[in-house]
Amino acid sequence: MTVLRSFSLEGKVALVTGGAGLYGRQIAVALAQAGAATNMTTRNADQLEELEQSFAREGVAVSAHVLDQESEESILALKERIMARYGRIDVLVNNAVARTMTSWNDPLEAFDRSMRINATGMFAITRAFGDVMAEQGSGSIINIGSIQGMVGADGTLYKDMGFHGFVPDYFFHKGGMVNFTRFVASYYGPKNVRCNCLSPGGLASHRTPEKFIERYSERTLLGRMANDTDLMGSIVFLASDASAYVTGANLPVDGGYTAK
Numbered sequence: 001m002t003v004l005r006s007f008s009l010e011g012k013v014a015l016v017t018g019g020a021g022l023y024g025r026q027i028a029v030a031l032a033q034a035g036a037a038t039n040m041t042t043r044n045a046d047q048l049e050e051l052e053q054s055f056a057r058e059g060v061a062v063s064a065h066v067l068d069q070e071s072e073e074s075i076l077a078l079k080e081r082i083m084a085r086y087g088r089i090d091v092l093v094n095n096a097v098a099r100t101m102t103s104w105n106d107p108l109e110a111f112d113r114s115m116r117i118n119a120t121g122m123f124a125i126t127r128a129f130g131d132v133m134a135e136q137g138s139g140s141i142i143n144i145g146s147i148q149g150m151v152g153a154d155g156t157l158y159k160d161m162g163f164h165g166f167v168p169d170y171f172f173h174k175g176g177m178v179n180f181t182r183f184v185a186s187y188y189g190p191k192n193v194r195c196n197c198l199s200p201g202g203l204a205s206h207r208t209p210e211k212f213i214e215r216y217s218e219r220t221l222l223g224r225m226a227n228d229t230d231l232m233g234s235i236v237f238l239a240s241d242a243s244a245y246v247t248g249a250n251l252p253v254d255g256g257y258t259a260k
Helices: 024-034 044-055 072-086 108-136 170-190 210-221 232-240
Strands: 013-016 037-042 062-066 091-094 141-142 193-200 250-253
Touching: 013 024, 013 072, 013 108, 024 044, 024 062, 024 091, 024 232, 037 072, 037 091, 044 062, 044 108, 044 210, 062 072, 072 108, 091 108, 091 232, 108 141, 108 170, 108 193, 141 232, 170 193, 232 250
Parallel strands: 013 037, 013 091, 037 062, 091 141, 141 193, 193 250
Antiparallel strands: none
């Protein structure tokens, strides 16, 4: 096999949780473009057809499924649908995240619900599909972390912005994800199932204030925020045989934010 061919995902089945957001969408497109039979999830059952059509307009086929990551019943039902359709799963991207808190002083129930979805739920879906991969003797699990799981919040970025980055559950979840990745890699390693974490930096959208983009960009080595394609190459690398000897790693894709 040539090195270029090792990046191909032809013949592989991939699942991306939370594929409708800024990160999830480009992840799903990248996997589909690389040749995988690609599936994504959303909490909104009314969006399934619309989401599939939106991916089709971008020239890729992506199947949409309903998933309530707070419910193990929903997770196991999704596993059964994927297995009934394809008979295997090769790539799981844990991208879905529920933002249930807005500040340090929110009620504890908000933090508790975040943990049920973002920690317990992620563990449940990783176990459900990871066990299938272990039986197959191959697979790649990719956890989508964040630079906010690697460093603390920088309050200077948010001065006079009207919003802030001090959201405790998100930092808690993304930080824990890095070491959970190492645990999963060690647990499934003997079965030839890999697990890695990809930690993106901030992604600019049409809603991001120009002043914030300017401040953030000054913090990075490349002088800019991420765009809607910057995760695609890294995702395909970690999903494919090109990274066959990479497991338990955390890959920052942040323009050098955490290196400065």
